[in-house]
Amino acid sequence: MRPRKLILCVExxxxxxxxxxxxxxxxxxxxxxxxxxxxxxxxxxxxxPGSIDLLMSDLQLPQMDGNELVRRAKQLLPGLPALILSNTVTGYDRAAAADAFLPKGACTPAEILDRIRILVARKRGPKKQMPTAEMMPHEMAVAG
Structure with a gap:
């Protein structure tokens, strides 16, 4: 059984x-x-390094916003992919440090999961696990 991916979720x-x-x-x-x-x-x-597969953060956090969190996280772990979510339309402008941005409430859970799957696969690079990381959820159920 392959190890499960670890997501650091900040909200x-x-x-x-x-x-x-x-x-x-x-x-x-x-x-x-x-x-x-x-x-x-x-x-x-x-x-x-490499133990966290994705940083997923809200943009609006107390004391330090998600964008600053992503900047600092990438200083600590340079290869760490980051996804910022925000319920403000103008938030995209402030989410420049992240690898991806999704508007809260305007995207479905399936869209969030798809973006996560892509970011996690990109982090790993072209290795043997790549085809399994690219599988759709229904294909993983069949394969597993």
């Missing part, structure tokens, strides 16, 4: 974080939830 709203964790965990991801950018930075500082 100040406890209910939203809980829903996101549930969505990701039911799709086979391991999720570490953080309620603040400071908590995420602390986790990232103790992480081994």
């Amino acid at each position: 100040a709203n406890e209910q939203v974080l809980s829903v996101r964790k549930f969505l990701l965990e039911t799709r086979g991801y391991r999720v570490v939830g953080c309620a603040s950018a400071a908590e995420a930075i602390e986790y990232l500082q103790g992480a081994l």
